[in-house]
Amino acid sequence: MSPRKLPRQQRAAATVAAILDAAASILERGGFDAYTTNAIAERAGASIGSLYQYFPNKTALTQALIAREDAALAVSLKALLDLPDEADLLRALIRVAVAHQLRRPVLARLLDSEEARLPVSDEVHQLDTLMKTIFRRCLGDTLIANQxxxxxxxxxxxxxxxxxxxxxxxxxxxxxxxxxxRAVFGYLAVSA
Structure with missing residues (x-):
């Protein structure tokens, strides 16, 4: 399910990026019914052979798309670690989550459903670890240890x-x- 090979040259990286952009666009517009390797290759302006050179099947392509979206979210979340105040950090986390979802809501929703179905990737584990770090900073070790x-x-x-x-x-x-x-801080007020 992982990519066949990684792009090593700039032109190859551009092809992979075009394939991922095409896959995202097709998912957003037509859902999984329209999400075929032929349609993705055509939309990307690549041959089907080029697509299969990097992605052996749609699952590998979907996982790469999920990894790309998770990486973008991780960049935004890592920037939050510079915030000193716990409440500000939690508010910023909420803003990042909302911005990530509403940037491409259809794509986010479809990839979330696929992410739940597919085996957990390294990117998902890294994102989970990052979220735990942020929550630990927001809540403090005492609250987490007690609850x-x-x-x-x-x-x-x-x-x-x-x-x-x-x-x-x-x-x-x-x-x-x-x-x-309101939901998060209301929950915390009751849990404290």
Missing amino acids: PHVPRDLFAIIHGMVDAAGQHQEDDSDALVARVE
Whole structure:
């Protein structure tokens, strides 16, 4: 399920990027019914042989697309680690989650469903570790030690609300951020 080979030259990297962009676009517009390797290769302006040179099947292509989206999210999350205040860090985490979901909501929703179906990748493990680090900084080791379910609950609240907003095609990020903050900080007030 992993890529056959990694692009080593700039031209090859551009081909892989074009294939991933085409795959994302097709998923967004036509869902999994339209998500065929022939359609992706055509949209990317690449031959089907070039696509198969890098991706042995649609699953490998989907995993690469998930990895690309997770990497973009990880970059935004890593930037949060410079914030000193726990409440500001948690608010920033919520803003990042909302921005990531609403940037390409259809793609995010479809990839989330595939991510749940596919084996857990290294990128997902790295993202999970990063989230745990952020929650530890937001909540403190004492709260986590006394109530280890709290980070899991917070992740579920944020992820669930943000995904639901994407499914309902919401596009008002400020309103969504405010609702998620109310849910998260309300939960923390009760849990403290």
